[in-house]
Each structure stands twice: as C-alpha cells, then as structure tokens.
Amino acid sequence: MALARETSAPELSETRQATVGLAALWAGFVVLALLALQFGNPILYGIGVPLVGLALAVVCARIGLFKAVAIRWLSWNIDKADLAVVAALYIAVVGLFKLAFAGFGTTNTLPFFLAFAAALLLGSVGPIVYFVWIRHRSLAALGIGRHNLRSTILLALIFGIAQFAVTLWTVKLPEPVNWVPLLAMALTVGVFETVFFRGFMQGTLEPIFGAAPAVALAAGLYALYHFGYGMGPSDMLFLFGLGVVYTVAYRITTNGLAIWPLLTPLGSFFVQVRSGDLAGQLPWISILGFADIAAVVAVVVILAVRYQRRHAPIARLTAASAAG
Numbered sequence: 001m002a003l004a005r006e007t008s009a010p011e012l013s014e015t016r017q018a019t020v021g022l023a024a025l026w027a028g029f030v031v032l033a034l035l036a037l038q039f040g041n042p043i044l045y046g047i048g049v050p051l052v053g054l055a056l057a058v059v060c061a062r063i064g065l066f067k068a069v070a071i072r073w074l075s076w077n078i079d080k081a082d083l084a085v086v087a088a089l090y091i092a093v094v095g096l097f098k099l100a101f102a103g104f105g106t107t108n109t110l111p112f113f114l115a116f117a118a119a120l121l122l123g124s125v126g127p128i129v130y131f132v133w134i135r136h137r138s139l140a141a142l143g144i145g146r147h148n149l150r151s152t153i154l155l156a157l158i159f160g161i162a163q164f165a166v167t168l169w170t171v172k173l174p175e176p177v178n179w180v181p182l183l184a185m186a187l188t189v190g191v192f193e194t195v196f197f198r199g200f201m202q203g204t205l206e207p208i209f210g211a212a213p214a215v216a217l218a219a220g221l222y223a224l225y226h227f228g229y230g231m232g233p234s235d236m237l238f239l240f241g242l243g244v245v246y247t248v249a250y251r252i253t254t255n256g257l258a259i260w261p262l263l264t265p266l267g268s269f270f271v272q273v274r275s276g277d278l279a280g281q282l283p284w285i286s287i288l289g290f291a292d293i294a295a296v297v298a299v300v301v302i303l304a305v306r307y308q309r310r311h312a313p314i315a316r317l318t319a320a321s322a323a324g
Helices: 009-038 042-060 064-069 080-104 109-134 149-166 176-209 211-229 233-251 264-275 285-323
Strands: none
Touching: 009 042, 009 149, 009 233, 042 211, 042 233, 080 109, 080 176, 080 211, 109 176, 109 285, 149 264, 176 211, 176 233, 176 264, 176 285, 211 233
C-alpha cells in the first residue's frame, strides 16, 4: 500500500493562512450583521442576513478548514438517539417557557419562576448529562472548555463591542431595580442558549447535515423557541436572522465564550430594557434565583470535568487496544 504524501511546511502555512482569512471573513460578517441591527427592517433582516450567510458558505465551502461548511447530503447513518433527545428536550423546554409566560404570567411570581427555572435547567443541564454521562463525549463538543481560547476571547471582545455600540451605547438605564434583575436574567438565559442551541443543537445537527444547514436549522429552532415567550411570526423571522449571526459567531471557534457573556446577553438585556415589559416585575430576590440556576449549571460542569478526568485513562486504553 502506498504511503500517504506528507504535507510540506509551505502547504501547511498556506492552509493556516487560508483558515485565518476565512475566520476573519466570517467574523466580519458577524460584525456587519450586528451593526446592521440599527438600520434594517426586522423582516428584511430575517431574510437578508441568512441569504448573505448562505452565499458566504457556498463561496467558502471548499477552502481550508471550512470544507465542513459544504452541505452534507442526508444519509441513513443517523444517530436516532441524538435526534430523539434533541426533539424531546426542545419540546419540553419550549413547553415550559410557554407555561411560564402564557400559563402563569410574570405577575404570578413563584409559579412563573419555577417553570422558567425548570426550562433553563433542563436546557442547560440536560445536554451536559446526555453528552458526558450517557454518550461519553467531551464537554468541548458543547462549546464548554478552554479550546481556541485566544481567538475566542479576541472575537468575544470584537462582537461584544459591536453589539454594545448598536444597543446599550445610547440607552439611559432606569432605576437599578428595573434593570439589575433583568441583567441577571439575561446572563442566565444566555448560558442556557449557548449550551442548548449552539453546542447541543448545532453540534448534534452538523454531523448529519453539514455545517451550513446546521447553522440554518439551529437558528430556525432558536427563532421558533421564542413561541414560548409569546412572540409572533414577524418577531421570529427577525430572530432567525439574528440566530444565524449568533450561530456563525459560535462556529468560528466552537467555544461558547465567543458569544457569552458579551454578545447574546447584551442583546437580550437591551431588548428587555427598551421594551420595559418586565421592568419592575422582577424583584431583587429574583437575582438570587438566577444565581442558584447558574450555580447548579456550574456544579454540573465541574462534576462533568471530574468524570471525564477519571475516565480519560480508561478511554485511552480502550482506544489503544482497539488500534492494536
């Protein structure tokens, strides 16, 4: 059997340069799409941004590391367990949000918060438990970890500044009681959305459909989940375009820190402050509730890290035995 041709240093350098260039192109798309928030019609935004993103995906499909952007035709080799869990968790999470906002309403503080917290915990903890303890996959597959950390932090700062410039820069904040609990909520919901939609949904759909369709599908599911908040079709169309921006921003490094806490929470916080729908309706004590949710997620992540460390030697030994 002939030996595979070794890749020369110049070829590696060219591949690395192409990859960096494409990452910069995608980052530029995200920044421009964020800046366009202050100009575009919501409906046009929901149509135009995905079309531009798809065009970029087609152009970049065969270059360097972004070959994965190419559409992968659906095959029969589908992990049915993954899709079943995705569907079950999605339906349960959206149902709990609908129960919280439409069933109880924000005026019924305790039942509202219990249903809301259950949705956030199920959507954050559920994927971690499924990936780590049931399927024995890495936390990095959910966007949790220190991989690609330098580029992730750089992109997070760039995206955060762009988001801040078109949202909170000109906003005069009301009394603290009207915005501090909203910020706590935005940060907590941001954790849920990062794990559930970016890591879990996108990471599960991409091996089946390819990266570009996975971005579109994850963005579509992200938009539709706002049905639980009581939003209408025009709002969800706009959120589809915004979802494409967020999923692309995540995919550049596949590290959730690229979009949390500086990107998605800022957007959600700005919308809540501007609308004023929840202003004064979340008491100070709600901050403790959101902190409790974040603490539970953090504890589960720590336990998952410890579990992976304990089982890493066994996994390496199994892999070595199989290779032998």
